[in-house]
Amino acid sequence: MSGFLLPLDAPLPGNSFTELARSLDLTPRWHLPAEASPSSVPAPDATTVLALRYDGGVVMAGDRQASSGYDVAHRRIQKVFAADAYSAVAVSGTAGMAIELVRLFQTELEHYEKLEGERLSLDGKATYLARMVRMQLPLALQGFLVVPLFCGVDPRTGTGHVFTFDAVGGRYEEQDFGAAGSGGREARAYLRTVHRPDSDEDMAVDRAMEALVAAAGQDLATGGPDIRRGIYPNVVTVTAAGLRHVEESAVADAARRAVETVL
């Protein structure tokens, strides 16, 4: 873009920020040879994130640790983000790529909303996110894998939805809950036994916290609530009234209860 003139022309679809950024060479292009061997470039991984439905909305939570092999790379990173006023996105995998993917996704949603005068449908947002993951496939083959998790409320019906993804951009709507990252398997196993879709918000936050504690108990790369250092998971809820960050004091209380509950 010329520094002083407005971009009156843009690539199609004209309402896509990603396409615009790409045409201006603001997003990287990956031209990796097919025979390239997996990278040995060290990049920290972000681990367990999960989302579950409850009566009237969804709750999404993620631990705060980024790991590099057996090493703790960062203790306080954020993996759960507001995507817009009615949806949230969380990421697992190569942290640097994942956080940039979220930033691009947030800008994309805001850009669309401003241009069109209304938000994308929840389904439309999930589809777009899947496309963004698919575009990263060459990187995934190199070992820089990013797998997001998406949840939100459809304002027309007021019901919460959870979507999981895979490395090739597969998009799956989950009935009850979803999880991603190295501790995701353990979190799902825990939620499978305790999750109740008719529970209220407080109970749902408690279950989310317990599932994170369970994941941290089994998976080395997942950091549970760190009560000594005062580092607690990020938790958001989305209801028909919109997205809300659960206050840290409430998260800390839930974390203390969860550490007592889960072995």
Next chain:
Amino acid sequence: MTLPFYVPPEQLVKDRAEYARKGIARGRSIAALSAREGVVILAENPSRTLTKISEIYDRIAFAGVGKYNEFESLRVAGIRYADVKGYQYGREDVTAKSLASAFSQTLGNIFVQGPKPFEVEVLIVEVGRDIADDRLFKVTYDGTLYDKSGHTAIGGPSDALSEKLGESYEDTPAAEDVLRLAAEAFRVVEDRAIDGWEGAMLERQGTNRRFRRLTRDELSGI
């Protein structure tokens, strides 16, 4: 080989300005006013779906009068410019000043080089920490950029409207009052019943996105 007719630049500019002004004179007006709670933007607009006021970025709004397709393409370009800048650098780096300058450059270029000038006037408005920090920029069809404070207007009878606003605008007014004051100025200047309102506000307090549209309830009493 045929030579193009020589047209003196004075004549060219005069013809183009006349053409653009004629188009804009048909447009209904828009006013923007600083208030304690934020910047209020009020437009006469009979349509409920086709809007003239729009969010550009966190603290910045756009309003345009004249030919719909032309100010709409400028609005879209403004959002692209702002989002690219915010994505590339940071959210606080997107300012009304640089945007208004880009609008001015673009309209100025089109005025001189395009097949015809855009028949539009636009407002770029930014809410600040207090009224003194508010920025009200007006850009006309030829790219002329005006930096106003307190209040401004664009559209057909914008000069008369600005004058009328100036008569009754006081320092640090409440949003409710400026809304009524603006509506009254519209009625006096147009000298007829107003054909539907469109209103928006940039809130002084809040987190990122401060733009909100005024509801039908808020606009019904003015």
